Amino acid sequence: MNTNIVILDDHSILVQGLKMMLENEKGFSVVATFLNGNNIVNFMEDHKVDIILLDVTLPGKDGIELCREVKLLFPECRIIMLSNHTERSIIVKCMQNGANGYLLKNISVNDLLQSIKEVMAGNIVFCNDTKKIISKILSNQPIEPINLTKREKQIIQLLAQGKTSVNIAQELFLSPLTVDTYRKNLLQKFQVKNSTELVSMAIQKNIIED
Template sequence: MPLMNDTIVLAIVDDHPIVIEGLRTLLKEEPQISIAGSFTRGKDFMDFLQHNKVDLVLLDIMLPDTSGMDLCRDIKKMSPDTVVLALSNHTERSIILQILQNGASGYLVKNVSSTELLNCLKEALKGEIAFSKEVKEIITRPAQHEFKKVPTLTKREKQILQLVSQGKTTPMMAQELNVSPLTIETHRRNLLQKFDVKNVAELMMAAVQHKMITGI
């Protein structure tokens, strides 16, 4: 994964030409970012990705030929190293959770400031989960049924939780903590059970709500 001091190959997938033009105008001022192309249809981008390397995609949720949630999953299948940042006017929690579960590295609303956008790009490229300010407020505001007792974690589980929030894979965590991948998987399962969640995206949301992880 490239860092922001390298040249970042970026693509924009959005069916609104004015949004594409605005992003191009903003990002062309950043010398470390190279815009590989802009696409209004998911299929056109997937055809491009099949033959070209793309480091980061700014992806709209609603496209004329597919949903951004499905396209995100397809992008990560074809190119696992490509970072996907959702960029949308939709602010429903369910949509945010779904695209994170499908592999997105963050979610931004389209009224994001230029400074905030660039900061989120940097966070995502460092392997972190990046949210614009408005999205942070949405996901940290628990629904009524989400008021649950804060789970008690062991020191090791707290370490695993932090590493998961940083986007680390099981092999990476095993190497960093000098334990077996099986041990990491056991801790991950325990975390899902303790937080009473079904997947990593829900785990991150619950951990944020309980203020148990930093950097999001």
């Protein structure tokens, strides 16, 4: 079964290069390319799209806002941000808006292909450079150890894979309410506001396996 991919970037040379590369891979179909986000929603109303490779900087509506809009309308579609922006605030905002991953454009072809496969499997993906950026939350402060139970570590690992409380509950044979309680306790332990920051902190502290 083919993975239907849309590429959305305002650099036509990059778009064409990505299109040629992906179409040479078995199981991938590039069903459309766009240089801006004006027509993507209309296209998705009539076509099945599994993954969007989305740049942050676009003419008109930027990729961060477009990510939020697409996710609200088509929650099953996976979005991988593919950008040159290295600001942590932008990366976090993209993840808060529903992105399934954030890759820098200097990523290798093999890593891009693997990232697409990982996202289709339900995981959240970051390239190594992005992991380093988002892990600098407390880079100028001593890192205090956080004592976690085995169950808490399992839940953080599953959150990093993009799984919902319902998914985690099914996998660990718990109730969704119990998983939500664990998640809220973890937010307090790590002193963060949401699951994205929790995952970022866990990467910094080497709690999540690469």
